[in-house]
Amino acid sequence: MPTSSRSTNLYTVEQVRRIDQAAIREGGLPGTELMQRAATAAFAALRRIWPQARTLTVIAGSGNNGGDAFLLARLAREAQWQVQLVALGERSGGDAAAARDAWIREGGRITVADMQTRLPDADVLVDGLFGTGIARAPEGVAAHLIEAMNAFRGGRLALDVPSGLDADNGTAPGPVLRADATVSFVGWKRGLFTADGVDCCGQLELDLLGIPDPVCAGIGPDCELLEAGFANVLPPRIRNVNKGRFGHVLIIGGDIGMPGSVRLAGEAALRVGAGLVSIATRAQHIGAVVGDRPELMAMAADGPQSTEAMLARASVLAVGPGLGQGAWGHALWDKALRAGLPLVLDADGLNLLARQPLPLPATTVLTPHPGEAARLLGCDTAAIQADRFAAARALASRYACVVVLKGAGSLVAAADGRIALCPFGNPGMASAGMGDVLTGVVAGLLAQGLGAWDAACLGTLVHARAGDRAAGPRPRGMIASDLFEALRDVVNGSPS
Numbered sequence: 001m002p003t004s005s006r007s008t009n010l011y012t013v014e015q016v017r018r019i020d021q022a023a024i025r026e027g028g029l030p031g032t033e034l035m036q037r038a039a040t041a042a043f044a045a046l047r048r049i050w051p052q053a054r055t056l057t058v059i060a061g062s063g064n065n066g067g068d069a070f071l072l073a074r075l076a077r078e079a080q081w082q083v084q085l086v087a088l089g090e091r092s093g094g095d096a097a098a099a100r101d102a103w104i105r106e107g108g109r110i111t112v113a114d115m116q117t118r119l120p121d122a123d124v125l126v127d128g129l130f131g132t133g134i135a136r137a138p139e140g141v142a143a144h145l146i147e148a149m150n151a152f153r154g155g156r157l158a159l160d161v162p163s164g165l166d167a168d169n170g171t172a173p174g175p176v177l178r179a180d181a182t183v184s185f186v187g188w189k190r191g192l193f194t195a196d197g198v199d200c201c202g203q204l205e206l207d208l209l210g211i212p213d214p215v216c217a218g219i220g221p222d223c224e225l226l227e228a229g230f231a232n233v234l235p236p237r238i239r240n241v242n243k244g245r246f247g248h249v250l251i252i253g254g255d256i257g258m259p260g261s262v263r264l265a266g267e268a269a270l271r272v273g274a275g276l277v278s279i280a281t282r283a284q285h286i287g288a289v290v291g292d293r294p295e296l297m298a299m300a301a302d303g304p305q306s307t308e309a310m311l312a313r314a315s316v317l318a319v320g321p322g323l324g325q326g327a328w329g330h331a332l333w334d335k336a337l338r339a340g341l342p343l344v345l346d347a348d349g350l351n352l353l354a355r356q357p358l359p360l361p362a363t364t365v366l367t368p369h370p371g372e373a374a375r376l377l378g379c380d381t382a383a384i385q386a387d388r389f390a391a392a393r394a395l396a397s398r399y400a401c402v403v404v405l406k407g408a409g410s411l412v413a414a415a416d417g418r419i420a421l422c423p424f425g426n427p428g429m430a431s432a433g434m435g436d437v438l439t440g441v442v443a444g445l446l447a448q449g450l451g452a453w454d455a456a457c458l459g460t461l462v463h464a465r466a467g468d469r470a471a472g473p474r475p476r477g478m479i480a481s482d483l484f485e486a487l488r489d490v491v492n493g494s495p496s
């Protein structure tokens with residue numbers, strides 16, 4: 001399990017509101033003080049990120065996110081910056097009303113936005129239009145402002161949440177700000193790290209606003225970030241060992257025309273340290289599988305006896321890469337699930353499960369992408385992406401196992417409701433065979449004795465970190481086998 005600290009905790013919007021309220025009620029921190037701290041933290045971040053900047057365009061909505069923006073505008077003006085302020089609406093509510101009044105009292109001017117508003121040029125733009133209070137897709141003047149902010153030529157700093165983003169789910173039901181940096185307050189909102197959130201926030205910073213830990217006790221978190229240091233959960237190896245100690249992974253799949261998937265999964269299992277890896281595939285694929293990787297063993301899965309002999313030697317199964325859903329694949333899948341061995345199920349292994357929900361072994365990890373998750377839950381892909389956290393939890397609970405829901409900000413969910421989110425990975429990993437590599441990685445970790453949760457968390461982390469290491473600044477054109485060397489580095493804890 002990742003180590004718990006507030007910098008790795010992810011909260012729902014509701015949980016952050018409860019922390020705000022607890023800070024005000026029990027922590028002796030009035031809302032206006034929290035707002036002042038938020039503005040101070042954001043202005044400090046702005047100066048750090050854009051040290052040359054001296055001119056500012058500030059966009060303020062009518063809620064407390066706008067309040068943060070008014071106070072930041074004051075701070076900038078006090079520091080002799082040239083500040084222009086554009087507001088949505090004539091009035092502000094709650095604590096933001098006092099912030100707006102203070103801005104006006106000190107001679108600050110406000111341009112109230114309409115559909116013709118053009119944003120003044122400046123070095124940096126501050127987005128205080130909407131934070132966690134966004135209640136619906138922005139339309140009309142609000143949508144116009146977001147589009148104008150996206151067309152702004154200077155730097156863009158979002159306060160708390162890029163405007164338009166649903167901070168719970170990372171979805172954007174309408175126009176959304178694409179920020180260069182986001183300073184979030186009180187606690188990380190989980191939607192910043194998954195789905196559209198990963199493309200909207202830019203560089204992320206968190207300021208706890210000085211709310212002490214005891215105030216947050218008992219409130220969430222909903223989820224935890226997987227940290228780079230989690231890679232150390234694999235114990236160091238002693239020298240007096242043999243390969244039998246590190247398990248025997250059997251990869252089952254590779255129907256006619258698809259030997260590559262099992263070959264990739266097999267090498268991935270070896271590269272994270274599995275002792276032995278065998279591949280059960282079509283007879284005609286054996287040469288292709290072991291041809292340039294003689295450390296793999298490959299056998300023809302062409303009848304019940306050969307399958308049983310292979311299952312008897314294995315300690316962990318990975319079922320699904322290139323398996324197909326025909327009679328050959330179905331028979332192998334059925335036998336494998338009934339063997340009761342620790343199991344990773346992917347690709348057509350998942351599609352077969354959606355068609356025929358057999359009970360799964362006690363140690364099982366499912367690794368669906370959103371399309372496979374939709375088939376398993378009997379909904380469409382859009383419904384999965386609309387609330388990835390709920391979807392991952394529903395899958396883990398329905399199938400009583402650990403689930404890795406792949407995609408930007410991959411989620412690992414357990415049947416008891418626990419969730420971890422992987423903040424690593426890059427768009428170069430949206431390419432053929434990457435899922436097969438993840439399957440092999442998780443199976444290879446199960447083979448070394450990790451439980452389903454640890455193997456899924458570590459496997460997802462190691463896969464993403466290896467992807468980042470292999471991609472460097474060149475994610476486009478990265479292929480799955482580019483990860484192999486990097487997997488070996490990451491699983492041995494080599495600094496990047």
Ligand SMILES: NC(=O)C1=CN([C@@H]2O[C@H](COP(=O)(O)OP(=O)(O)OC[C@H]3O[C@@H](n4cnc5c(N)ncnc54)[C@H](OP(=O)(O)O)[C@@H]3O)[C@@H](O)[C@H]2O)[C@@H](O)CC1
Pocket residue numbers: 020031032034035036038061062063064065066068093095129130131132133134135136137138139142159160161185
């Ligand atoms: N003490 C604290 O709590 C602290 C809070 N802090 C800050 O407060 C932020 C949360 O503030 P918040 O709750 O006031 O919500 P916020 O994001 O400003 O938006 C609400 C306003 O927008 C409006 N609106 C919504 N959707 C809309 C749409 N589609 N199109 C048009 N209008 C729309 C909505 O109007 P209504 O829905 O009523 O029409 C309402 O007026 C948080 O992110 C952080 O930055 C920090 O200072 C730390 C201390």
Ligand SMILES: [K+]
Pocket residue numbers: 065127128129130131158159160161162163
């Ligand atoms: K904002």
